[in-house]
Amino acid sequence: xxxxxxxxxxxxxxxxxxxxxxxxxxxxxxxxxxxxxxxxxxxxxxxxxxxxxxxxxxxxxxxxxxxxxxxxxxxxxxxxxxxxxxxxxxxxxxxxxxxxxxxxxxxxxxxxxxxxxxxxxxxxxxxxxxxxxxxxxxxxxxxxxxxxxxxxxxxxxxxxxxxxxxxxxxxxxxxxxxxxxxxxxxxxxxxxxxxxxxxxxxxxxxxxxxxxxxxxxxxxxxxxxxxxxxxxxxxxxxxxxxxxxxxxxxxxxxxxxxxxxxxxxxxxxxxxxxxxxxxxxxxxxxxxxxxxxxxxxxxxxxxxxxxxxxxxxxxxxxxxxxxxxxxxxxxxxxxxxxxxxxxxxxxxxxxxxxxxxxxxxxxxxxxxxxxxxxxxxxxxxxxxxxxxxxxxxxxxxxxxxxxxxxxxxxxxxxxxxx
Amino acid sequence: xxxxxxxxxxxxxxxxxxxxxxxxxxxxxxxxxxxxxxxxxxxxxxxxxxxxxxxxxxxxxxxxxxxxxxxxxxxxxxxxxxxxxxxxxxxxxxxxxxxxxxxxxxxxxxxxxxxxxxxxxxxxxxxxxxxxxxxxxxxxxxxxxxxxxxxxxxxxxxxxxxxxxxxxxxxxxxxxxxxxxxxxxxxxxxxxxxxxxxxxxxxxxxxxxxxxxxxxxxxxxxxxxxxxxxxxxxxxxxxxxxxxxxxxxxxxxxxxxxxxxxxxxxxxxxxxxxxxxxxxxxxxxxxxxxxxxxxxxxxxxxxxxxxxxxxxxxxxxxxxxxxxxxxxxxxxxxxxxxxxxxxxxxxxxxxxxxxxxxxxxxxxxxxxxxxxxxxxxxxxxxxxxxxxxxxxxxxxxxxxxxxxxxxxxxxxxxxxxx
Numbered sequence: 001x002x003x004x005x006x007x008x009x010x011x012x013x014x015x016x017x018x019x020x021x022x023x024x025x026x027x028x029x030x031x032x033x034x035x036x037x038x039x040x041x042x043x044x045x046x047x048x049x050x051x052x053x054x055x056x057x058x059x060x061x062x063x064x065x066x067x068x069x070x071x072x073x074x075x076x077x078x079x080x081x082x083x084x085x086x087x088x089x090x091x092x093x094x095x096x097x098x099x100x101x102x103x104x105x106x107x108x109x110x111x112x113x114x115x116x117x118x119x120x121x122x123x124x125x126x127x128x129x130x131x132x133x134x135x136x137x138x139x140x141x142x143x144x145x146x147x148x149x150x151x152x153x154x155x156x157x158x159x160x161x162x163x164x165x166x167x168x169x170x171x172x173x174x175x176x177x178x179x180x181x182x183x184x185x186x187x188x189x190x191x192x193x194x195x196x197x198x199x200x201x202x203x204x205x206x207x208x209x210x211x212x213x214x215x216x217x218x219x220x221x222x223x224x225x226x227x228x229x230x231x232x233x234x235x236x237x238x239x240x241x242x243x244x245x246x247x248x249x250x251x252x253x254x255x256x257x258x259x260x261x262x263x264x265x266x267x268x269x270x271x272x273x274x275x276x277x278x279x280x281x282x283x284x285x286x287x288x289x290x291x292x293x294x295x296x297x298x299x300x301x302x303x304x305x306x307x308x309x310x311x312x313x314x315x316x317x318x319x320x321x322x323x324x325x326x327x328x329x330x331x332x333x334x335x336x337x338x339x340x341x342x343x344x345x346x347x348x349x350x351x352x353x354x355x356x357x358x359x360x361x362x363x364x365x366x367x368x369x370x371x372x373x374x375x376x377x378x379x380x381x382x383x384x385x386x387x388x389x390x391x392x393x394x395x396x397x398x399x400x401x402x403x404x405x406x407x408x409x410x411x412x413x414x415x416x417x418x
Numbered sequence: 419x420x421x422x423x424x425x426x427x428x429x430x431x432x433x434x435x436x437x438x439x440x441x442x443x444x445x446x447x448x449x450x451x452x453x454x455x456x457x458x459x460x461x462x463x464x465x466x467x468x469x470x471x472x473x474x475x476x477x478x479x480x481x482x483x484x485x486x487x488x489x490x491x492x493x494x495x496x497x498x499x500x501x502x503x504x505x506x507x508x509x510x511x512x513x514x515x516x517x518x519x520x521x522x523x524x525x526x527x528x529x530x531x532x533x534x535x536x537x538x539x540x541x542x543x544x545x546x547x548x549x550x551x552x553x554x555x556x557x558x559x560x561x562x563x564x565x566x567x568x569x570x571x572x573x574x575x576x577x578x579x580x581x582x583x584x585x586x587x588x589x590x591x592x593x594x595x596x597x598x599x600x601x602x603x604x605x606x607x608x609x610x611x612x613x614x615x616x617x618x619x620x621x622x623x624x625x626x627x628x629x630x631x632x633x634x635x636x637x638x639x640x641x642x643x644x645x646x647x648x649x650x651x652x653x654x655x656x657x658x659x660x661x662x663x664x665x666x667x668x669x670x671x672x673x674x675x676x677x678x679x680x681x682x683x684x685x686x687x688x689x690x691x692x693x694x695x696x697x698x699x700x701x702x703x704x705x706x707x708x709x710x711x712x713x714x715x716x717x718x719x720x721x722x723x724x725x726x727x728x729x730x731x732x733x734x735x736x737x738x739x740x741x742x743x744x745x746x747x748x749x750x751x752x753x754x755x756x757x758x759x760x761x762x763x764x765x766x767x768x769x770x771x772x773x774x775x776x777x778x779x780x781x782x783x784x785x786x787x788x789x790x791x792x793x794x795x796x797x798x799x800x801x802x803x804x805x806x807x808x809x810x811x812x813x814x815x816x817x818x819x820x821x822x823x824x825x826x827x828x829x830x831x832x833x834x835x836x
């Protein structure tokens with residue numbers, strides 16, 4: 001009943017429509033993103049005029065797009081992901097989950113002649129990436145009630161346009177986004193298929209994996225302050241070089257993370273001031289992003305990194321200051337659904353793997369409000385994503401669609417037995 | 419005959435005229451710089467109407483301002499420095515040497531009733547700092563014939579204005595700047611007083627020092643290339659982190675420099691790409707500035723740093739590329755003038771010191787063309803310069819003016835005996 005190749009056809013169509021030579025350009029709240037959503041609505045029209053006449057769809061107060069195939073029970077199984085991309089993004093990140101979900105919904109509609117035993121929903125979350133305004137999981141956090149309206153409304157893109165104005169341009173009011181929480185009603189399970197965006201499944205030679213949950217994140221801005229000085233006239237022994245203190249930390253976060261098997265720690269940005277060839281660095285600003293699936297491990301890493309930074313600052317005659325950018329607790333997925341997902345993968349490809357998700361996903365926001373949730377990962381080539389080199393073997397994509405369909409079937413049965 | 423306090427009065431006047439709350443603003447080719455030069459011309463007018471009726475002055479083809487007090491011999495003793503400053507600069511860097519030179523010239527004019535035994539010149543070099551277009555020693559290199567017109571004409575300031583246009587605005591033609599070399603004629607010795615801009619004299623408790631020469635400089639841009647990757651999904655062991663390779667080099671240049679007593683090595687700028695909190699750094703661009711008074715030591719440091727960078731790149735799965743920004747050989751000053759400068763300092767303050775100059779100075783360009791040259795340093799407080807915190811004890815400034823005057827007297831005698 002499921003037609004995995006249809007998903008590949010849709011992915012290719014969407015790429016032709018919304019990517020250029022540099023990659024996907026479906027930046028949230030942009031004309032290209034709206035074009036992708038309009039294209040997706042056409043697919044729904046086709047579906048409702050052929051197989052699913054009861055199909056309904058609407059946009060909620062935060063711009064999330066909900067498609068509903070009403071079932072015998074109001075209890076709903078939800079499939080979802082996001083159509084938005086980073087600038088110069090890949091052809092799979094986000095849209096794979098939406099288009100695979102569309103195919104699974106189509107398959108279920110066919111199987112049950114338009115009326116499945118439980119309601120089936122498909123959601124395209126708004127602005128998962130946060131690539132334009134720096135606010136990831138925008139739509140799903142509004143749904144989950146974890147939004148931060150006052151902080152977010154004044155966020156600006158690189159042209160100085162506010163998030164509030166971009167939303168207004170698309171017909172949304174920033175004050176009202178919390179009303180998206182109404183969509184939580186009757187949701188009994190949430191399934192999300194996504195590319196892994198990392199190298200683990202490829203290294204193991206496995207096409208698919210069950211996601212145990214999303215790692216907690218500690219995200220900090222760190223500023224070392226020393227003394228700007230002339231590079232020619234300042235002897236080495238009297239320097240207070242803020243870059244040296246920061247360089248020590250850039251190296252030390254690695255053994256700190258490697259103490260724990262699944263931890264990662266990343267210094268993604270370093271800025272030097274005055275940042276000229278002829279001056280010892282007086283101020284060095286860095287970012288640190290640390291992740292683990294275990295709250296205690298994450299807290300230990302943060303404490304270790306802070307202690308190391310104090311030590312290095314003292315060694316270099318500098319001071320150091322930490323300022324939190326953002327953090328989130330580790331979010332484990334539902335144990336029953338993890339088991340069902342593992343079964344579906346085993347039945348489809350004969351081999352499975354449990355792994356945590358380092359990247360955040362809308363699924364984390366759904367899981368936070370207590371809706372049973374699980375994600376399935378399909379292998380990424382070379383672990384690349386967020387650029388046009390992002391890729392997955394087409395056969396693996398087909399296997400992922402089949403496994404998602406099998407998981408949906410198992411989840412319907414599971415919902416009926418709750 | 420010399421009036422050191424007159425220099426302090428002039429320095430205070432110039433500060434009041436050309437500094438704001440952020441420091442000196444005499445950026446070369448700017449209105450404030452032209453205002454400083456006009457103010458200086460008024461001082462010359464006063465001098466020629468009172469003490470030195472034969473005083474002549476003119477601007478050469480590169481914008482250097484030459485003041486001439488004709489003497490019995492055409493052989494000329496030149497005193498010089500620069501009135502231009504970096505933005506938000508200090509009250510002494512550059513202008514101290516010009517205004518001390520003016521006072522010494524005045525003193526000599528008085529002493530010899532307008533006609534000294536040798537010709538006395540005073541030069542205010544144009545654009546020593548290179549702060550606006552990135553081309554240091556602009557005027558003195560044109561004088562020395564080491565200019566680089568084709569490379570320089572297209573240099574732009576932060577507003578996109580070219581050096582060529584800025585020159586034209588001040589009445590100069592970039593093609594013609596080499597004609598400034600005509601000013602070399604009959605120059606027999608060059609003396610420059612400057613603040614140290616470093617902490618050495620202050621640490622030693624000495625007001626004044628003799629400069630042995632200017633250190634050679636190797637200035638390079640270094641690019642490490644690894645692999646941009648997602649900070650959440652990329653395990654530590656598969657990363658190719660360009661920042662890690664660069665951080666290792668930032669730390670390693672320090673033991674490389676410390677092998678040699680007077681060497682310095684500075685990583686002044688680090689830029690990370692994409693430079694976002696959620697990505698492992700794929701590309702890291704750094705600058706390196708290394709200096710020593712010994713050509714062989716400088717070459718060894720460069721070789722050591724390059725070898726270290728290759729090793730670190732390999733360790734981190736990265737590549738590294740070096741691109742030369744600029745270099746200059748070490749330039750030793752004249753042995754006779756060093757001896758005379760030492761005597762003048764000893765006679766004035768009873769204690770002296772030999773030290774190299776890490777910063778470049780116009781004196782280096784003058785020495786390059788074979789004109790006997792020496793510089794005198796006066797102590798800087800806290801080694802600070804190029805910002806408004808730059809300072810020197812006023813008594814030390816007075817001592818410096820007296821010592822420069824004594825050195826000028828000795829140098830006149832020395833010229834007459836050549």
